[in-house]
Amino acid sequence: MKERAFITLTNGFKDKLFRLAKRLLVSNEEAEDATQEVLLKLWRNKGKMAEYKNVEAFAMTMTKNYCFDKLKAKETANLKIVHSNYKDERPSLQRELEAKDSLDWVGRIMNDLPEQQRMIIQLRDIEQYDNAEIAKMLKINETAVRVALSRGRKKIREELIKKHNYGVV
């Protein structure tokens, strides 16, 4: 496969990879790196590309795995310098300042969800993949996708209702 053909092919889903990576890693730079890494890996294995039934889904899975590895590495690196005594006991204050408008607030709620739910909402509500596709990408079954989806959405609703009732922002 020629370079140009590869780039046109991946441009179709490159942004989706980026958004998934950003959802998981939060940082813009790290998400950019993850996207590059995944696409480069794909390019290096371009010989096998014909074997993949769905390159896009495959790339999404790769992105997920890459991000999980990154998160795990971060977790172990953080363990060494964690000082629980120094933890700020008032995260809400920080959040108040950070969540400038209500859309940011939704993002914040979403990023507080467990990774699985976060990913599934990202893939379903933002990227609009159907459950079967998501199940394949994440290597879980469709029922699990639906359950996680429902839980995640309900959690977001709950937080939004809280916010509306107390007017936290």
Add this chain to the structure above:
Amino acid sequence: MELSNIEKLLEKYFEGETTISEEKELKVYFTRETVPSHLERYKDMFQYFSEESTITATKDLKLNTGRTRTYTWVGIAASVALIAGIFLTKTTPSEPIDTFEDPEIALQETKKILNLVSQYMNEGKQELVYLNKFENTKNKFIK
């Protein structure tokens, strides 16, 4: 769309039972200007979802096709050098070479050298006699 219909869809939505097209309807509905006040709180959510789908990666992909090739050549060169190194060191002979024709003379020479060595050793050992002084002095004080 009717309000009751939207409410029904929302209920289904939170159970995770809506289809993609139904969710699109919800998104369209909630990104409109006016939404009844009791549904106002869902507006942010759907707006956020549709806004998030427009984010794009800014970095352009760079595929360095040349780089992998140079690395393979470096690998090949290194392994060739390594193998050559192993063989070269193995083939250099390190066996002793005979310097005397007659074994009798060789024996004499060896004896001479060994005698010399033992002579020097004995000379060196004589100096060690002084060590006894330590022993004696020690015995004087420590009994």
